[in-house]
Amino acid sequence: MNVEPHEDDEAAAQPNASPAPRPPRRTTRVVELEQQIERLTPKLRIAVVFGGDKTVDGAVINPTPNTRPWKSYEPVAEDIAQALRRLGFNQVFLMPEDMRLGDRLRREGIHLAWLNTGGVQGYNPMAHAAAMMEMYGIPYIGHDPLTTGVLDNKHVFKRSLAALDIRTAPFMTWHPARGPIQPKANGRFIRTFKDHWGPFVVKPVSGRGSLHVHVIERESDLSDAIAEVFAATENHVLIEAYLPGREFCVAACGSVTARGRQLARRGEPFVFAAVERILAPGEKIFTSMDVVPITADRLHVLNSASDMSAMRELHEISRKVFVELHLESLVRLDVRVDAAGRMCILEANPKPDLRAPSESVTSLVCAGLAEHGMDYDDLILSLLADRLDLLFSQRRGTVSRLSPLLQSSSAA
Ligand SMILES: Nc1ncnc2c1ncn2[C@@H]1O[C@H](COP(=O)(O)OP(=O)(O)O)[C@@H](O)[C@H]1O
Numbered sequence: 001m002n003v004e005p006h007e008d009d010e011a012a013a014q015p016n017a018s019p020a021p022r023p024p025r026r027t028t029r030v031v032e033l034e035q036q037i038e039r040l041t042p043k044l045r046i047a048v049v050f051g052g053d054k055t056v057d058g059a060v061i062n063p064t065p066n067t068r069p070w071k072s073y074e075p076v077a078e079d080i081a082q083a084l085r086r087l088g089f090n091q092v093f094l095m096p097e098d099m100r101l102g103d104r105l106r107r108e109g110i111h112l113a114w115l116n117t118g119g120v121q122g123y124n125p126m127a128h129a130a131a132m133m134e135m136y137g138i139p140y141i142g143h144d145p146l147t148t149g150v151l152d153n154k155h156v157f158k159r160s161l162a163a164l165d166i167r168t169a170p171f172m173t174w175h176p177a178r179g180p181i182q183p184k185a186n187g188r189f190i191r192t193f194k195d196h197w198g199p200f201v202v203k204p205v206s207g208r209g210s211l212h213v214h215v216i217e218r219e220s221d222l223s224d225a226i227a228e229v230f231a232a233t234e235n236h237v238l239i240e241a242y243l244p245g246r247e248f249c250v251a252a253c254g255s256v257t258a259r260g261r262q263l264a265r266r267g268e269p270f271v272f273a274a275v276e277r278i279l280a281p282g283e284k285i286f287t288s289m290d291v292v293p294i295t296a297d298r299l300h301v302l303n304s305a306s307d308m309s310a311m312r313e314l315h316e317i318s319r320k321v322f323v324e325l326h327l328e329s330l331v332r333l334d335v336r337v338d339a340a341g342r343m344c345i346l347e348a349n350p351k352p353d354l355r356a357p358s359e360s361v362t363s364l365v366c367a368g369l370a371e372h373g374m375d376y377d378d379l380i381l382s383l384l385a386d387r388l389d390l391l392f393s394q395r396r397g398t399v400s401r402l403s404p405l406l407q408s409s410s411a412a
C-alpha cells in the first residue's frame, strides 16, 4: 500500500502539485477543528437524507415525472450513518427527502444534514434538498443548490468547462419541441461536430448510471435516440461526439482530510481515487452499476509506478475543476480519452456513490482510498470535518445552532 506523505512533504510528492505557492499552513486550525469535533460528537444530531419515494402517501402533493432516473440511495445512506456511529456520533437519523422533511428535521432537533439524495421528482431534482436546507436554515454536507444544479445538468457544466478552457467532448443539446433535428442543415451541429458524422452519444442532460445512454453510429439515427431519451426524461437531450478511448474516474473534495482518524489540512483540494474503468471487449459504454455491480475486475486503481502520466493529468483536471468552479464538497469526474489521445471530461457527479466497500463490491470513490492510507470511515470523517471547518470559518451566520454545542457546558 502506498502511504501518503504527511502534509509537510505532500506538495512535493503529489504527482502534479500546483505550481502556485501554497497558502500558509494553519496547523493550529486543524487542532482547533479536532477539538471542536470532539465537543460536537456526543451532541450533534445528524440526519442522513436519502431520496424519498413519490408514490408513498404524503410524500408529495402531486406526483410528476422524474427528469432524472430515480433511485432511493437508502442503503448508501445507511452505510454513511453506520460510519458516523462508528466515529462516535450516536444521534444519527435516516430520513427520506419529501415534503415532510422540514417537520422531521424540526421534530428530531437536527443540527446538520448529510444529503445523500438525488431528489424525489421534477426538474433539477438533485438540487431540491440543498435548496430546502437553505430555506430551513439547516447546515448540510453537499453542494449548494446552484452548484448542484450546474454539476448535475451536464450541458450547463460543460458550458462552464468550455468557458474555463477545460476539455470536454464536443456537444450540443436538442429538444423535440424544436422539431426533428436536421444535422446537415443545422449550423450549431456543423460548427460543433465539424467533419465528425458519427458515432455520437445521445444521453439525458441529467442522468445517472449510464441509463438512457445511446451510442449512435450515423447522424440519421439521432432523432430516434433523442425521442427515446426525451420520452424517459421530458427534458433537453445531450448529443456528444463518441469518444473511443480509455475511461477514467477521479474524485476531489475539500482540503481537510482524515487518515487513521487524524485530521490534516492540505494546501489544495484532496484529489483521490483515480481509477480506470475496464471496458469488456465490445463494451462501448460503461455498463450501469444498476445492471452489473462494480467489482475489482471492472476497475484498475491507478498507481504512481505505472500510471504516472494519467494520474498527473487527472489530478490537474480535477484540481482545476474544484478550484475554478469554487466547489466545496465531494465530486467524482468521469473522463474519457478522445481519438487524438486527449482526456475529456464527460461529467461531474455531485453526489458520487459512497457505498461502503465490501469484499466483493466497491464504489469508484472508495476503491482508491487505500492508496492514501485511508479507509471508509476516514473518508466520511474527512467530508464531515471539512464541512464543519467551512461552516465555522466561512459561514458563521448559518451555524447559530451549532456554535452553542461547542461550549462544554451546553446541553445536547
Ligand atoms: N461522449 C461519450 N463518448 C464515449 N462514451 C461516453 C460518452 N458519453 C458517455 N459515455 C459512456 O456512457 C457512460 C455514462 O455517461 P455519463 O456521461 O458518465 O453519464 P451518467 O453516468 O450520468 O449516466 C460513461 O461512463 C461512458 O462509458
Ligand SMILES: [Mg+2]
Pocket: 209, 210, 334, 347
Ligand atoms: Mg457517469
